[in-house]
Amino acid sequence: MTLLAFVLLLAAATIGYVLNLRAAKAIRADGARLHSLTTFHGGFAALLVIVPAFFFIVLWLLLQGSVVDWLVMSGLPDRVLEGLGAGERQLVLAEIRSIAGGRVFGEPEPWKLEAAERMTGLRATAGWLMIAGLVGIMAAALVYARRTVSAEFRARQGVEGIVHWIMIACATAAIFVTLGIVVSLVFETWRFFRMVPVHEFLFGTNWEPQIPIREDQVAAVGAFGMLPVFLGTLVISVVAMFIATPIGLFSAIYLNEFATPRVRSVVKPVLEVLAGVPTVVYGFFAILVVAPALRAAGAELGIAIAPNTALAAGGVMGIMLVPFISSFADDALSAVPQSLRDGSLALGATPAETVTKVLFPAAIPGIVGGVLLAVSRAIGETMIVVMAAGLIAKMTINPLDSVTTVTVQIVTLLIGDTAFDNPKTLAAFALGMMLFLVTLGINIFALRIVRKYREIYD
Amino acid sequence: MTDMQAERGDTSATLRINWSDPAIGARLARRKRRQFWLKGLGLAAISVAFAMLFILVGSLLSTGYQAFRQTHVAMEVRLDPAHIRADNPARGNFRAIVGEAVANLFPEIEDRADLRSATGIVSNGAQFIIRDRVVENPDLIGQTIRVEVPVSDNYDQLAKGLLDRDTPEEHRRLKDDEIARFDQLAEAGLISKPLNTALLTNADSRFPELAGLKGALLGSFYALMTCFLLAFPVGIGAAIYLEEFAPKNRISDLIEININNLAAVPSVVFGLLALAVFLGWFGLPRSAPFVGGMTLALMTLPTIIIATRAALKAVPPSIREAALGVGASRQQVVFGHVLPLAMPGILTGTIIGLAQALGETAPLLLIGMNAFITSAPETPFSSATALPTQIFIWADSPERGFVSRTSAAILVLLGFLIAMNALAIFLRSKFERKW
Numbered sequence: 001m002t003l004l005a006f007v008l009l010l011a012a013a014t015i016g017y018v019l020n021l022r023a024a025k026a027i028r029a030d031g032a033r034l035h036s037l038t039t040f041h042g043g044f045a046a047l048l049v050i051v052p053a054f055f056f057i058v059l060w061l062l063l064q065g066s067v068v069d070w071l072v073m074s075g076l077p078d079r080v081l082e083g084l085g086a087g088e089r090q091l092v093l094a095e096i097r098s099i100a101g102g103r104v105f106g107e108p109e110p111w112k113l114e115a116a117e118r119m120t121g122l123r124a125t126a127g128w129l130m131i132a133g134l135v136g137i138m139a140a141a142l143v144y145a146r147r148t149v150s151a152e153f154r155a156r157q158g159v160e161g162i163v164h165w166i167m168i169a170c171a172t173a174a175i176f177v178t179l180g181i182v183v184s185l186v187f188e189t190w191r192f193f194r195m196v197p198v199h200e201f202l203f204g205t206n207w208e209p210q211i212p213i214r215e216d217q218v219a220a221v222g223a224f225g226m227l228p229v230f231l232g233t234l235v236i237s238v239v240a241m242f243i244a245t246p247i248g249l250f251s252a253i254y255l256n257e258f259a260t261p262r263v264r265s266v267v268k269p270v271l272e273v274l275a276g277v278p279t280v281v282y283g284f285f286a287i288l289v290v291a292p293a294l295r296a297a298g299a300e301l302g303i304a305i306a307p308n309t310a311l312a313a314g315g316v317m318g319i320m321l322v323p324f325i326s327s328f329a330d331d332a333l334s335a336v337p338q339s340l341r342d343g344s345l346a347l348g349a350t351p352a353e354t355v356t357k358v359l360f361p362a363a364i365p366g367i368v369g370g371v372l373l374a375v376s377r378a379i380g381e382t383m384i385v386v387m388a389a390g391l392i393a394k395m396t397i398n399p400l401d402s403v404t405t406v407t408v409q410i411v412t413l414l415i416g417d418t419a420f421d422n423p424k425t426l427a428a429f430a431l432g433m434m435l436f437l438v439t440l441g442i443n444i445f446a447l448r449i450v451r452k453y454r455e456i457y458d
Numbered sequence: 459m460t461d462m463q464a465e466r467g468d469t470s471a472t473l474r475i476n477w478s479d480p481a482i483g484a485r486l487a488r489r490k491r492r493q494f495w496l497k498g499l500g501l502a503a504i505s506v507a508f509a510m511l512f513i514l515v516g517s518l519l520s521t522g523y524q525a526f527r528q529t530h531v532a533m534e535v536r537l538d539p540a541h542i543r544a545d546n547p548a549r550g551n552f553r554a555i556v557g558e559a560v561a562n563l564f565p566e567i568e569d570r571a572d573l574r575s576a577t578g579i580v581s582n583g584a585q586f587i588i589r590d591r592v593v594e595n596p597d598l599i600g601q602t603i604r605v606e607v608p609v610s611d612n613y614d615q616l617a618k619g620l621l622d623r624d625t626p627e628e629h630r631r632l633k634d635d636e637i638a639r640f641d642q643l644a645e646a647g648l649i650s651k652p653l654n655t656a657l658l659t660n661a662d663s664r665f666p667e668l669a670g671l672k673g674a675l676l677g678s679f680y681a682l683m684t685c686f687l688l689a690f691p692v693g694i695g696a697a698i699y700l701e702e703f704a705p706k707n708r709i710s711d712l713i714e715i716n717i718n719n720l721a722a723v724p725s726v727v728f729g730l731l732a733l734a735v736f737l738g739w740f741g742l743p744r745s746a747p748f749v750g751g752m753t754l755a756l757m758t759l760p761t762i763i764i765a766t767r768a769a770l771k772a773v774p775p776s777i778r779e780a781a782l783g784v785g786a787s788r789q790q791v792v793f794g795h796v797l798p799l800a801m802p803g804i805l806t807g808t809i810i811g812l813a814q815a816l817g818e819t820a821p822l823l824l825i826g827m828n829a830f831i832t833s834a835p836e837t838p839f840s841s842a843t844a845l846p847t848q849i850f851i852w853a854d855s856p857e858r859g860f861v862s863r864t865s866a867a868i869l870v871l872l873g874f875l876i877a878m879n880a881l882a883i884f885l886r887s888k889f890e891r892k893w
């Protein structure tokens with residue numbers, strides 16, 4: 001049905017284009033001088049058809065699913081949904097959907113089969129309604145567009161006006177994405193805070209999100225104190241920065257001041273490769289190579305190292321961040337004016353002294369900005385820690401121990417569970433909110449430092 | 459004049475240096491040593507990074523290459539009409555057929571328990587492979603055919619030398635008699651190790667010897683296509699507006715800051731957005747590559763916008779002025795002249811953005827693209843996994859055979875990434891113009 005809609009859309013746009021083009025050519029053939037080129041008359045008709053029809057289709061498709069679901073659920077016999085929670089209702093709906101999709105498991109109750117039939121019927125009706133609406137809109141647009149064709153009509157301005165607004169819409173898409181992030185996070189977080197008090201979340205030192213899903217289940221009541229989770233994130237980030245900062249900085253200094261252009265042209269792209277490796281690959285590397293190696297080393301030295309120690313996840317994350325820091329530091333060092341370098345060397349300083357005493361202090365703001373951006377990356381990094389860090393939140397700063405992070409908790413809380421009615425899943429959104437705020441804060445701060453510093457020498 | 463000369467004489471007098479003073483030599487040596495150390499530290503840092511990359515790639519290659527071959531066993535299979543009905547061959551008892559074929563391999567075994575353990579050599583999927591052959595050609599019923607089927611994971615490990623025969627029997631996953639039986643087959647020349655095409659043509663499976671990447675590859679393909687179709691036009695539209703038309707006011711500034719910040723938002727947050735908005739509010743299907751592509755499009759959008767703006771900026775103003783001078787409108791200038799000239803740069807940026815999107819895992823996990831799905835997706839709306847989420851699933855699986863499969867899947871993923879980046883570099887070097 002959707003495919004048919006888009007085919008119709010394309011056909012109508014072509015028809016509109018050709019009709020208006022011909023009409024405009026006919027006017028010109030009669031000897032009148034057109035204000036706009038004939039193709040603009042055609043394009044105007046095509047755009048006039050495409051824009052409203054496209055939005056109609058998208059809007060319809062976005063809303064159709066929810067409306068059909070709502071109609072089906074409200075059309076169920078009264079007694080069957082009595083006493084069911086939101087999660088169970090979701091399950092019923094999912095079952096009806098799968099029956100409607102032709103996948104019947106076991107022997108469903110007759111009312112479910114009926115509902116599934118209704119759903120199929122409603123979907124078909126909705127599809128035809130959409131086509132009907134679409135044809136109506138496009139016909140109106142075609143008629144209107146055809147009537148605009150005249151020698152005086154400023155078709156070029158018309159086309160450019162529409163294109164202009166399309167481009168503005170594209171540019172605001174980015175704002176809508178941010179808005180979507182903020183609204184969805186705030187909304188779900190607010191629902192979470194209605195179940196769990198804010199102060200308990202912010203200052204609690206106990207994180208045990210396992211809550212009973214069924215009444216008779218034996219489980220902890222659930223504790224949602226985010227401090228141990230953030231502490232774990234901090235431990236892993238610190239480990240990562242301990243690895244990434246010196247390696248990144250020293251390699252940047254070497255590349256910038258000592259390496260020949262040939263060496264530089266080889267080393268830099270290879271370092272960039274480290275940044276291009278997907279994080280899931282680093283995660284696998286951590287559990288396949290790094291963690292066993294660390295454990296073996298620990299056993300040699302007689303130190304007990306947890307199998308999913310923060311060192312493994314943090315260390316691998318550090319490797320991932322090396323190119324990030326080195327390229328920022330490289331940029332910062334290159335941006336220091338040549339005159340400072342020449343001046344220092346002319347006074348008899350060695351290249352090393354020039355770097356440490358002149359260039360490095362001058363480049364400090366840029367370097368700090370880069371390191372801060374790397375920190376925000378480390379905090380928000382997900383796959384490495386999901387695969388290599390632990391699941392249990394502990395109030396510890398021992399990097400040999402197993403710790404968990406914000407991103408690990410978000411992923412584990414949400415995998416395979418999307419009923420948005422219990423504190424367990426909503427807690428993930430609250431954590432996401434904190435993560436978003438912290439990384440955003442660091443990013444804005446870091447970008448401000450970098451920009452301020454650039455202005456000094458520009 | 460004389461004053462100045464006198465002054466100069468004075469200064470040179472105060473700076474007279476005794477070059478033979480040993481303190482100078484010591485200081486110089488110390489300074490040179492520092493220089494040496496700084497250089498050495500830099501080299502060491504680079505070597506550490508290189509070593510890590512080397513170990514990473516090395517460990518993947520050394521564990522992954524095994525998965526590109528799969529151990530097969532050749533069997534004479536009699537398609538007994540007693541087990542298969544000609545009118546409905548798909549519902550035949552192929553389990554029994556495989557059992558009989560294995561019994562034929564070991565005529566000397568009498569004991570039923572031994573026979574069952576011998577059947578364990580053959581993969582669980584063997585019956586389905588034979589079934590597919592029969593369904594394809596029902597005339598085979600009643601005949602005896604020779605098929606090569608995969609052996610199950612433990613024997614695959616044994617054949618590849620990954621199972622140590624020297625470990626004590628009670629710690630080994632295969633007992634002595636099982637190994638002896640397998641060796642017997644090997645001596646008879648029935649064991650072969652052909653190229654593992656199933657790795658690319660099968661979908662996921664619980665059994666490592668049957669698991670393949672077809673579903674994940676198709677899922678990633680659909681997701682990337684969706685991502686491209688959404689992010690490319692919107693990104694170019696946004697970039698053109700911001701670079702060429704937007705007035706310098708607070709709203710344009712806001713959009714710009716917004717885009718820069720969006721590029722640095724953690725990927726898992728985009729997953730939360732997709733989960734709440736696409737799945738929760740709009741009710742789009744879970745695990746669908748289309749939804750994954752939409753999520754990836756949101757993440758790729760800033761990359762494409764930034765790359766496109768840079769490419770547009772690189773087109774010299776003289777082009778614009780010349781076009782304006784001969785009477786083109788501002789949009790005609792952009793769409794007729796600037797955009798075509800900037801296209802190589804835009805495409806390069808887009809391909810790099812898509813390569814990033816291909817490796818992105820966390821947001822796809824949150825929208826359920828880590829489900830266990832044993833058939834390849836037919837449309838972008840059916841459930842599927844993607845390449846990185848498939849890697850995640852396999853890395854989590856306890857069977858030994860999945861370790862090498864995971865590495866192999868990673869090698870496939872890295873291969874795609876290298877190809878995409880190579881294409882981007884090629885485009886840049888081939889079409890980039892220096893003005």
